[in-house]
Amino acid sequence: MRNIGIFAHVDAGKTTLSEQLLLKAEAIRTLGSVDSGTAHTDTLPVEQRRGIPVRAACVRLNWKGETINLIDTTGHTDFSAEIERSLWALDGTVIVVSGASIPSANYSSVII
Numbered sequence: 375m376r377n378i379g380i381f382a383h384v385d386a387g388k389t390t391l392s393e394q395l396l397l398k399a400e401a402i403r404t405l406g407s408v409d410s411g412t413a414h415t416d417t418l419p420v421e422q423r424r425g426i427p428v429r430a431a432c433v434r435l436n437w438k439g440e441t442i443n444l445i446d447t448t449g450h451t452d453f454s455a456e457i458e459r460s461l462w463a464l465d466g467t468v469i470v471v472s473g474a475s476i477p478s479a480n481y482s483s484v485i486i
């Protein structure tokens with residue numbers, strides 16, 4: 375079993391990537407969407423309503439015989455304690471860099 379965290383600033387595409395990984399691993403049948411409030415890791419009503427991540431969310435998938443707990447973190451510095459808390463549990467991380475926008479100034483606080 376491996377615990378993998380996904381990190382980036384807000385709106386970089388963490389939740390969208392998580393959704394694609396879940397689909398690719400056949401953990402879900404239908405691709406959810408952040409924009410329509412159906413992403414599997416945006417589960418809190420406030421996250422679905424406002425499209426902002428508040429808490430780190432954990433989903434499980436199987437890949438080539440390995441169980442992976444995927445932790446989709448919040449990129450908001452307001453919730454940085456939530457980001458730090460998830461670090462303790464991780465075996466590895468994926469850092470998402472958005473090619474569609476200029477990296478946010480809060481990258482440093484989220485990633486370092």
Ligand SMILES: Nc1nc2c(ncn2[C@@H]2O[C@H](COP(=O)(O)OP(=O)(O)O)[C@@H](O)[C@H]2O)c(=O)[nH]1
Pocket residue numbers: 382383384385386387388389390391408409427449474
């Ligand atoms: N054009 C484009 N938009 C994306 C991509 N990934 C995510 N988005 C959009 O960027 C916004 C933020 O994505 P989200 O996954 O919520 O980012 P998060 O805050 O890092 O979890 C949403 O409106 C997504 O539809 C991508 O690869 N290309």
Ligand SMILES: [Mg+2]
Pocket residue numbers: 388389390426427446447448
């Ligand atoms: Mg998100």
